[in-house]
Amino acid sequence: xxxxxxxxxxxxxxxxxxxxxxxxxxxxxxxxxxxxxxxxxxxxxxxxxxxxxxxxxxxxxxxxxxxxxxxxxxxxxxxxxxxxxxxxxxxxxxxxxxxxxxxxxxxxxxxxxxxxxxxxxxxxxxxxxxxxxxxxxxxxxxxxxxxxxxxxxxxxxxxxxxxxxxxxxxxxxxxxxxxxxxxxxxxxxxxxxxxxxxxxxxxxxxxxxxxxxxxxxxxxxxxxxxxxxxxxxxxxxxxxxxxxxxxxxxxxxxxxxxxxxxxxxxxxxxxxxxxxxxxxxxxxxxxxxxxxxx
Amino acid sequence: xxxxxxxxxxxxxxxxxxxxxxxxxxxxxxxxxxxxxxxxxxxxxxxxxxxxxxxxxxxxxxxxxxxxxxxxxxxxxxxxxxxxxxxxxxxxxxxxxxxxxxxxxxxxxxxxxxxxxxxxxxxxxxxxxxxxxxxxxxxxxxxxxxxxxxxxxxxxxxxxxxxxxxxxxxxxxxxxxxxxxxxxxxxxxxxxxxxxxxxxxxxxxxxxxxxxxxxxxxxxxxxxxxxxxxxxxxxxxxxxxxxxxxxxxxxxxxxxxxxxxxxxxxxxxxxxxxxxxxxxxxxxxxxxxxxxxxxxxxxxxxxxxxxxxxxxxxxxxxxxxxxxxxxxxxxxxxxxxxxxxxxxxxxxxxxxxxxxxxxxxxxxxxxxxxx
Numbered sequence: 001x002x003x004x005x006x007x008x009x010x011x012x013x014x015x016x017x018x019x020x021x022x023x024x025x026x027x028x029x030x031x032x033x034x035x036x037x038x039x040x041x042x043x044x045x046x047x048x049x050x051x052x053x054x055x056x057x058x059x060x061x062x063x064x065x066x067x068x069x070x071x072x073x074x075x076x077x078x079x080x081x082x083x084x085x086x087x088x089x090x091x092x093x094x095x096x097x098x099x100x101x102x103x104x105x106x107x108x109x110x111x112x113x114x115x116x117x118x119x120x121x122x123x124x125x126x127x128x129x130x131x132x133x134x135x136x137x138x139x140x141x142x143x144x145x146x147x148x149x150x151x152x153x154x155x156x157x158x159x160x161x162x163x164x165x166x167x168x169x170x171x172x173x174x175x176x177x178x179x180x181x182x183x184x185x186x187x188x189x190x191x192x193x194x195x196x197x198x199x200x201x202x203x204x205x206x207x208x209x210x211x212x213x214x215x216x217x218x219x220x221x222x223x224x225x226x227x228x229x230x231x232x233x234x235x236x237x238x239x240x241x242x243x244x245x246x247x248x249x250x251x252x253x254x255x256x257x258x259x260x261x262x263x264x265x266x267x268x269x270x271x272x273x274x275x276x277x278x279x280x281x282x283x284x285x286x287x288x289x290x291x292x293x294x
Numbered sequence: 295x296x297x298x299x300x301x302x303x304x305x306x307x308x309x310x311x312x313x314x315x316x317x318x319x320x321x322x323x324x325x326x327x328x329x330x331x332x333x334x335x336x337x338x339x340x341x342x343x344x345x346x347x348x349x350x351x352x353x354x355x356x357x358x359x360x361x362x363x364x365x366x367x368x369x370x371x372x373x374x375x376x377x378x379x380x381x382x383x384x385x386x387x388x389x390x391x392x393x394x395x396x397x398x399x400x401x402x403x404x405x406x407x408x409x410x411x412x413x414x415x416x417x418x419x420x421x422x423x424x425x426x427x428x429x430x431x432x433x434x435x436x437x438x439x440x441x442x443x444x445x446x447x448x449x450x451x452x453x454x455x456x457x458x459x460x461x462x463x464x465x466x467x468x469x470x471x472x473x474x475x476x477x478x479x480x481x482x483x484x485x486x487x488x489x490x491x492x493x494x495x496x497x498x499x500x501x502x503x504x505x506x507x508x509x510x511x512x513x514x515x516x517x518x519x520x521x522x523x524x525x526x527x528x529x530x531x532x533x534x535x536x537x538x539x540x541x542x543x544x545x546x547x548x549x550x551x552x553x554x555x556x557x558x559x560x561x562x563x564x565x566x567x568x569x570x571x572x573x574x575x576x577x578x579x580x581x582x583x584x585x586x587x588x589x590x591x592x593x594x595x596x597x598x599x600x601x602x603x604x605x606x607x608x609x610x611x612x613x614x615x616x617x618x619x620x621x622x623x624x625x626x627x628x629x630x631x632x633x634x635x636x637x638x639x640x641x642x643x644x645x646x647x648x649x650x651x652x653x654x655x656x657x658x659x660x661x662x663x664x665x
Contacts, residue, residue, distance in 0.1 A: 102501050188404060253420070
């Protein structure tokens, strides 16, 4: 097993004729991902990397009813529309790679998708990879080998770094999920943790967070209340970053001291999460919990 | 982006929210004289700044006459706030405040939507005062429902102000919040005065990702024109750059990785002097510009470039590094490069030809730059 995507995943690429869309369609195909169709309004009938292109999601689904996942490479201005189109066509898993989407737009499409039973991964995400099964994203496939560690992260390249270290230490990954670097995202750390908990192949979870916002603190609260915990190891980036400027009374009222490195690390530690102070400590803690399998 | 108070005041005014009379100083004085002469003293003089904490920094003062207000303004215009030059000063009619309150709208990340906050206490210490019994009213707003009448009734009841005035105020505030892509919009104080309920001070944050919006073009233009050379160079290239106190610059691709690299340098006993996140898909020109920008900082004597492939091509990065070093020949600095990922081998070859030994692991590269 794996979470979110596996060997049964059939992918639609929205924005397939753009530079990023084309590049990563080729990379996903090379990895073995079953990319079956692409969409680009007005470009129906063309072919990219051997993948047929349609002008709308409905047309693509009519020809390829097996599509169950979409990945969006559409520029920020048009990305929300692409998400609504995918949701309205009934696609249930939508990976939004696009960055710089205004947050007011994201709030709406994320809520809309949830109301229709669809899951949004992102925006501003490197995507999802279930090594050996499918990659729906932009991460370098060679950095991830199959195994029993689940990764959930707010960051892109830092996730690759962590996976590379796991790989060199002989550990593989069940699924790695980038929830996205924006303040508002479709999935929270808790959502992904619940999925990993239900996945018998995932033995433990590595959570990669960073300073700012309160997603890590919210996870800590959730984990504290969880009576049947799966082990979680966390690394938080930004220990030595200079403190941010004060951003309003409302921020202080709602978040208090949340957002800082120490707030996150203390909340997570109190909840029972094991904290890695350096990237290499992630490996020594994982070694403690799981045996290398690769 | 934090807009100026006077910019927000204009938005609120055009949304029908009652505010006080005021004039803006900063340009030629004779142009603003007719406006100033139309104000009835006593007056209040407020420096316009992009940030919070103005009151506590002594940048809000009272004036008994127009002449005194001008004198204070001219003095303030020679001051700085948080390292930034003060460019504008607002002179307003001073209202007799019977009661100060607080109202704000902000983005809620979980659940995804908006929060309306109201407090019967306002002013500089509001975050302490909301902890008093019944010090805070908090209402979640669904993005598809928006602001409803019952919410305005709740706020009116809580703040003990008339529903009519509350409704006009909240609907205007909501419209401004949405139309101009605020992630936070604060009225502090919302003041009960002899002239009714007025929004006497206004602050906010506008989503940087919305600055391309037509409605924000003037405000964005003013903001970009005020950036210092370094911030402008960074923003126009899509970099995130922060100057720090040490001597080691860290360049990385992706905020998380660059921060983790900075942490690793500190853990190893190094002193970071510059943080630069290239963002995704950095190409040759951008890497070159980034390294040149970093080397233009006199306090930097060592540079660590940490690039993990993915969207970013290592060969492009290597060409950028070599290109930049050619252009700044003569600048003494130790440059350490760690490359891994997409097109890694080609990248290593290019660096080695130029006499730079690339590192494959982060720890080795960090140890080398600190050594």
